[in-house]
Amino acid sequence: MYVAAKGGEKAIRNAHALLAKRRRGNRNLPSIGLDQIAQQLTLAVDRVMAEGSLYDVELAALAVKQARGDLIEAIFLIRAFRTTLPRFGYAKPLDTAGMQVRRRVSATYKDLPGGQLLGPTFDYTHRLLDTSLGQGGVGGEGHEGHAPATQPETSVEAEPMPRVTDLLGREGLIEGAPEDDGTEPFDLTRAPVSFPVDRSTRLQALARGDEGYLLALGYSTQRGYARSHPFVGEIRFGDVEVIFEAPELGFELSLGTVQITECQTVNQFKGSATTPPQFTRGYGLVFGQCERKAMSMALVERALRWQELGEEPGAPAQDEEFVLSHCDNVQATGFVEHLKLPHYVDFQAELDLVRRMRAEHEEERREAGLKEAAE
Amino acid sequence: MQPSLTHSTDGNAPPAGRQSAMALLARAESGELDAMLARLAPVPASADLRPPEIGLVMLRGRTGGDGAPFNLGEATVARAAVRLEGGATGFAYRLGRDASAARKAAVLDALWQDATRRPAVDEALDPIRARLAEEAVRLRAETAATKVDFFTLVRGED
Numbered sequence: 171m172y173v174a175a176k177g178g179e180k181a182i183r184n185a186h187a188l189l190a191k192r193r194r195g196n197r198n199l200p201s202i203g204l205d206q207i208a209q210q211l212t213l214a215v216d217r218v219m220a221e222g223s224l225y226d227v228e229l230a231a232l233a234v235k236q237a238r239g240d241l242i243e244a245i246f247l248i249r250a251f252r253t254t255l256p257r258f259g260y261a262k263p264l265d266t267a268g269m270q271v272r273r274r275v276s277a278t279y280k281d282l283p284g285g286q287l288l289g290p291t292f293d294y295t296h297r298l299l300d301t302s303l304g305q306g307g308v309g310g311e312g313h314e315g316h317a318p319a320t321q322p323e324t325s326v327e328a329e330p331m332p333r334v335t336d337l338l339g340r341e342g343l344i345e346g347a348p349e350d351d352g353t354e355p356f357d358l359t360r361a362p363v364s365f366p367v368d369r370s371t372r373l374q375a376l377a378r379g380d381e382g383y384l385l386a387l388g389y390s391t392q393r394g395y396a397r398s399h400p401f402v403g404e405i406r407f408g409d410v411e412v413i414f415e416a417p418e419l420g421f422e423l424s425l426g427t428v429q430i431t432e433c434q435t436v437n438q439f440k441g442s443a444t445t446p447p448q449f450t451r452g453y454g455l456v457f458g459q460c461e462r463k464a465m466s467m468a469l470v471e472r473a474l475r476w477q478e479l480g481e482e483p484g485a486p487a488q489d490e491e492f493v494l495s496h497c498d499n500v501q502a503t504g505f506v507e508h509l510k511l512p513h514y515v516d517f518q519a520e521l522d523l524v525r526r527m528r529a530e531h532e533e534e535r536r537e538a539g540l541k542e543a544a545e
Numbered sequence: 546m547q548p549s550l551t552h553s554t555d556g557n558a559p560p561a562g563r564q565s566a567m568a569l570l571a572r573a574e575s576g577e578l579d580a581m582l583a584r585l586a587p588v589p590a591s592a593d594l595r596p597p598e599i600g601l602v603m604l605r606g607r608t609g610g611d612g613a614p615f616n617l618g619e620a621t622v623a624r625a626a627v628r629l630e631g632g633a634t635g636f637a638y639r640l641g642r643d644a645s646a647a648r649k650a651a652v653l654d655a656l657w658q659d660a661t662r663r664p665a666v667d668e669a670l671d672p673i674r675a676r677l678a679e680e681a682v683r684l685r686a687e688t689a690a691t692k693v694d695f696f697t698l699v700r701g702e703d
Binding site: 219220223224225226228229252255256257258259260261262263264266267268270271272273280281285286287288289326328333335336346347348349350351353355356357358359369370371373374377378411412414416418419421422423424425426427428430432434451453455457 | 548549558559564567568571572598599600601602603604605606607608609610611612613614615616617618619620621622624626636638639640641642681682684685686688689691692693694696697
């Protein structure tokens with residue numbers, strides 16, 4: 171039973187004032203602008219949008235600032251904000267084949283139409299700290315003479331970039347994606363989830379799930395817990411157009427673009443009585459440039475399909491109810507962190523109980539001792 | 546990214562070019578919309594059919610990129626609907642939360658529907674069209690500079 175605690179208003183007010191002061195830090199330093207956060211801490215902003223499940227760069231930057239860089243707190247702020255807005259409707263599914271690609275790599279084909287584009291990546295960096303980023307003077311990043319990225323002068327023709335899975339699919343070597351039969355996908359922001367769920371619901375839950383959690387679960391599948399031998403068929407990151415049919419207009423409108431990361435894994439499948447051996451796939455799709463998350467999502471998504479593919483169950487990453495019930499970091503942090511709020515009455519009850527049990531225990535021991543002495 | 550939209554899925558097709566004009570108005574910065582309105586002055590007074598408001602649109606992906614849809618996450622959208630004095634009604638839907646930009650875009654959509662003003666509106670969209678095209682070219686060139694040719698080596702195990 172939860173019993174409310176009252177009081178502490180003044181302390182709470184003062185704590186919040188102190189939080190604001192600490193958040194601001196040394197007032198001799200300029201306050202960080204939201205545009206600076208959006209431009210220079212882009213990947214933090216992307217993660218907040220992905221797990222906050224709300225695409226709005228400026229709001230995510232504000233949340234990062236207000237949360238003092240605590241990304242889960244920032245995600246919480248975004249989730250709370252979204253509940254204040256009306257829902258205008260559902261957009262048409264994003265067309266990732268039509269993406270204006272900023273990065274695109276495949277670990278399965280070295281030569282593929284459209285080519286491999288590394289884009290802005292940490293891959294192949296030496297992971298050495300660059301002290302020049304901390305310097306303001308000559309040689310430092312803040313200095314005008316600091317070398318900017320070379321600007322290629324050549325103009326490049328737009329090239330079509332078919333998804334790798336589409337290439338494999340033409341030969342029938344990989345399973346097709348589940349067909350769009352016109353059914354409206356389940357929306358877990360509108361109705362409670364009850365297990366078992368379909369693949370669309372899993373994808374929605376995973377897309378807003380915690381990156382660290384999905385990383386650990388994805389890692390576990392590689393280490394042998396639900397082993398499915400994945401290859402990264404393709405990762406692409408870039409801009410896609412948002413298309414929405416406004417009810418009052420009756421035709422489709424282009425609302426602008428969002429950045430997303432897509433990961434397609436290609437996994438083993440030995441075939442069944444009805445299906446010849448072919449590759450299977452896992453799918454990851456995330457707001458922003460969140461590559462680790464998109465890959466982890468694809469690994470976990472594939473592991474969750476064990477039943478459909480006739481695989482042996484038993485690994486944590488295959489347990490749909492376990493995976494999906496614990497992937498939301500706002501729910502998780504709410505339940506974990508509520509433990510620090512006053513539980514005085516609960517605890518008093520437990521204290522009384524333990525004291526009583528101890529007294530009884532003592533009594534029993536004393537009686538047993540007397541009995542022994544008498545024998 | 547430049548808008549690609551040129552089609553409609555049903556019989557309720559808008560006049561040719563309106564979708565692409567609206568796509569540009571959705572991508573214009575607030576200052577660019579101000580510049581357009583200044584360029585097209587005088588603009589008739591407008592009344593709100595629906596006051597500018599901010600809301601959410603649920604974005605969707607497709608399983609495997611081309612399969613059954615799923616709900617990916619929401620995006621903020623600002624929308625507005627206006628009627629020009631003695632003229633057409635205009636609508637706007639834009640990603641983001643700039644309600645006043647949505648209203649300006651709706652006014653420009655209404656102006657576009659006046660056949661006599663349409664050429665001027667289209668012309669006023671040129672700077673936005675040019676900016677988006679330039680951004681796309683630059684992005685493509687920057688990205689193309691990171692194109693790799695991986696090659697595999699035969700290991701000397703004969």
